[in-house]
Amino acid sequence: MKxxxxxxxxxxxxxxxxxxxxxxxxxYLAWRDVVVRYKQTVIGVAWAVVRPALTIAVxxxxxxxxxxxxxxxxxxxxxxxxTLPWQFFASAFGDASNSLIANANLLTKVYFPxxxxxxxxxxxxxxxxxxxxSLLVVVMIAVGHPxxxxxxxxxxxxxxxxxxxxxxxxxxxxxxxxxxxxxxxxPFIVQFGxxxxxxxxxxxxxxxxxxxxxxxxxxxxxxxxxxxIDGFRWCVAGQDFQFQLQPFIVSCxxxxxxxxxxxxxxxxxxxxxxxxx
Amino acid sequence: MIRAEHISKxxxxxxxxxxxxxxxxxxxxxxxxxxxxxxxxxxxSESFMALDDVSxxxxxxxxxxxxxxxxxxxxxxxxxxSRIVSPSAGRIEIEGRVASLLEVGTGFHxxxxxxxxxxxxxxxxxxxxxxIRKKFDEIVSFAEVDKFLDxxxxxxxxxxxxxxxxxxxxxxxxxxxxxxxVLAVGDAEFxxxxxxxxxxxxxxxGRTILFVSHNMGAIRNFCNRxxxxxxxxxxxxxxxxxxxxxxxxxxxxxxxxxxxxxxxPLDATxxxxxxSDIEVEIAWTRGRYAPGWHADIACYTLExxxxxxxxxxxxxxxxxxxxxxNGIVFRVRNTGLIDRDLRLDFGIRPRAHLPYDLVVENALxxxxxxxxxxxxxxxxxxxxPPASCRSITT
Numbered sequence: 001m002k003x004x005x006x007x008x009x010x011x012x013x014x015x016x017x018x019x020x021x022x023x024x025x026x027x028y029l030a031w032r033d034v035v036v037r038y039k040q041t042v043i044g045v046a047w048a049v050v051r052p053a054l055t056i057a058v059x060x061x062x063x064x065x066x067x068x069x070x071x072x073x074x075x076x077x078x079x080x081x082x083t084l085p086w087q088f089f090a091s092a093f094g095d096a097s098n099s100l101i102a103n104a105n106l107l108t109k110v111y112f113p114x115x116x117x118x119x120x121x122x123x124x125x126x127x128x129x130x131x132x133x134s135l136l137v138v139v140m141i142a143v144g145h146p147x148x149x150x151x152x153x154x155x156x157x158x159x160x161x162x163x164x165x166x167x168x169x170x171x172x173x174x175x176x177x178x179x180x181x182x183x184x185x186x187p188f189i190v191q192f193g194x195x196x197x198x199x200x201x202x203x204x205x206x207x208x209x210x211x212x213x214x215x216x217x218x219x220x221x222x223x224x225x226x227x228x229i230d231g232f233r234w235c236v237a238g239q240d241f242q243f244q245l246q247p248f249i250v251s252c253x254x255x256x257x258x259x260x261x262x263x264x265x266x267x268x269x270x271x272x273x274x275x276x277x
Numbered sequence: 278m279i280r281a282e283h284i285s286k287x288x289x290x291x292x293x294x295x296x297x298x299x300x301x302x303x304x305x306x307x308x309x310x311x312x313x314x315x316x317x318x319x320x321x322s323e324s325f326m327a328l329d330d331v332s333x334x335x336x337x338x339x340x341x342x343x344x345x346x347x348x349x350x351x352x353x354x355x356x357x358x359s360r361i362v363s364p365s366a367g368r369i370e371i372e373g374r375v376a377s378l379l380e381v382g383t384g385f386h387x388x389x390x391x392x393x394x395x396x397x398x399x400x401x402x403x404x405x406x407x408x409i410r411k412k413f414d415e416i417v418s419f420a421e422v423d424k425f426l427d428x429x430x431x432x433x434x435x436x437x438x439x440x441x442x443x444x445x446x447x448x449x450x451x452x453x454x455x456x457x458x459v460l461a462v463g464d465a466e467f468x469x470x471x472x473x474x475x476x477x478x479x480x481x482x483g484r485t486i487l488f489v490s491h492n493m494g495a496i497r498n499f500c501n502r503x504x505x506x507x508x509x510x511x512x513x514x515x516x517x518x519x520x521x522x523x524x525x526x527x528x529x530x531x532x533x534x535x536x537x538x539x540x541x542p543l544d545a546t547x548x549x550x551x552x553s554d555i556e557v558e559i560a561w562t563r564g565r566y567a568p569g570w571h572a573d574i575a576c577y578t579l580e581x582x583x584x585x586x587x588x589x590x591x592x593x594x595x596x597x598x599x600x601x602x603n604g605i606v607f608r609v610r611n612t613g614l615i616d617r618d619l620r621l622d623f624g625i626r627p628r629a630h631l632p633y634d635l636v637v638e639n640a641l642x643x644x645x646x647x648x649x650x651x652x653x654x655x656x657x658x659x660x661x662p663p664a665s666c667r668s669i670t671t
Contacts, residue, residue: 002452006360006369021403028400032386032393039388109383110401111360111375181301271363274356275288 029120048131072237074143081232082199092125096169097186150235157231164224164255170262197225227251279335284367286328327353329509338483342500349506373452381459382442387431412448420444453485493579535563538640551613560604568598572605573624585661590629595666602668610663619643
């Protein structure tokens with residue numbers, strides 16, 4: 001028979017066991033958000049495509065008139081390959097950060113491993129991402145850009161984006177429970193992130209620029225989305241696209257630290273969620 | 278089995294911040310304030326013990342009622358046991374899978390259909406998909422919502438909503454079921470059905486149930502043991518029949534304001550069974566009785582419903598003119614319609630039709646015996662049982 005001991009410092013003994021036995025709930029929470037998301041909308045799931053499509057159009061136009069270099073693939077393909085992972089990150093991070101507050105009624109009434117809530121929002125955003133990936137297919141066919149073997153590495157870069165979004169999301173979700181200020185900080189981070197990620201421009205502009213000191217280039221690479229977006233671009237581009245390994249490793253390291261730190265902080269504050277929310 | 282040892286839950290009440298969450302601004306501001314003032318006046322806080330050194334053990338198969346006034350710590354206790362909040366001190370050991378029903382329809386999503394919500398809610402309460410599917414038909418027929426399975430629950434009537442929510446929880450198969458005041462929302466018929474279902478679960482499969490309610494009738498019918506909390510402490514922990522009189526502050530005999538109140542079943546069994554009489558006695562202890570004094574009794578159910586009242590000056594054959602008397606006895610027949618505990622209020626007046634000189638509330642508890650109850654309906658409020666009255670001398 002299952003045995004639980006509750007003490008002030010530990011209300012979730014058997015944490016990992018519980019995670020496993022509640023995995024059904026993880027899928028149900030994700031399924032709920034997917035089903036509910038487009039209820040009572042006219043074009044429904046098409047929204048997952050319309051929003052990135054408009055963003056891509058704008059960035060393509062901007063890149064064209066500003067003369068941002070586009071090597072190895074038509075500009076529209078590179079812009080699409082950058083916008084889709086960015087939108088995934090932005091929505092996954094934003095939704096995870098707000099997830100605990102949005103499910104406050106569950107937190108105060110039922111026990112289950114709290115981490116399932118932000119984790120399930122990640123799954124929902126992944127589903128949206130896969131739907132929006134159809135845009136990339138359409139664009140590549142339309143401009144006649146051949147598919148690349150390198151595209152099989154998409155999951156690697158997607159995983160990196162998910163790590164970064166989940167890690168940051170865990171931090172902010174936990175902080176949000178206690179300090180609602182973070183509700184206003186999240187949209188700001190997302191907006192700011194768009195400016196410092198190579199969605200509208202190309203990382204080559206930074207790395208090749210002679211008057212930018214080396215430490216600034218490393219600082220730039222600390223943004224995990226730099227590694228992700230450069231990776232996606234490299235995947236879709238032809239042979240003459242240069243992949244920068246060093247900044248990619250920096251991005252990987254930063255997102256690993258974010259994930260571990262986020263998980264640690266979440267676990268530390270988890271047991272007082274119901275008291276503060 | 279549940280073993281709780283010395284559990285406490287302390288909350289810090291913030292006097293300054295009115296809002297229910299903390300803003301970073303306030304934290305920073307108070308940090309700055311305390312930096313410049315040595316006394317630390319910025320953070321005036323007061324602690325509040327929602328639970329204070331609570332210990333108890335519940336064996337498997339027990340049905341324990343948790344009673345107490347609002348704010349006594351009942352819900353906090355359930356939340357601690359359900360692992361929603363952590364205790365500030367103490368240790369709890371629980372053997373068996375726990376399911377808590379602290380609110381009806383936790384996690385129901387208004388946009389989802391009845392069927393979808395059954396699966397979602399089941400998962401939230403800790404059931405696997407396979408378990409829910411196995412119980413699905415039972416849940417639907419218990420909730421009586423067959424026709425509305427494809428309707429979003431936002432279009433449900435509140436009664437249907439509650440029925441569906443309870444039905445899901447009732448078909449959980451945990452070893453320990455924790456239920457907060459959730460039945461208060463349903464109609465009487467459904468409440469009865471729910472309690473019946475819970476009783477089946479408990480007696481049939483030996484499951485443990487912890488049940489919070491303000492409905493003392495339900496507590497009395499359902500729980501074999503009661504934990505009476507007052508201001509976060511355990512005031513009593515005993516069989517329900519012993520704890521309830523304590524909760525109402527009454528029993529078979531009590532003294533108050535110079536009177537002795539006493540109830541005596543006349544049947545040889547010593548119980549107030551159907552067809553037998555009980556004598557309810559009011560005796561003056563300070564010798565203030567004078568000819569002409571009258572007494573009234575009013576009978577309420579434990580839920581606070583008034584059933585009937587008896588007035589000595591309207592009962593035939595009673596005269597209060599005996600100069601040697603020092604009390605009045607009512608004799609009340611149990612017609613078999615009275616199937617629940619009654620609490621009695623007394624009113625005493627110096628002359629018929631004059632206003633009361635004294636009213637004593639909750640003076641006595643009358644428990645009818647189980648034997649010979651013919652009806653199980655809600656008693657008619659207008660039904661006054663046959664009664665008579667006489668003076669006593671001691």
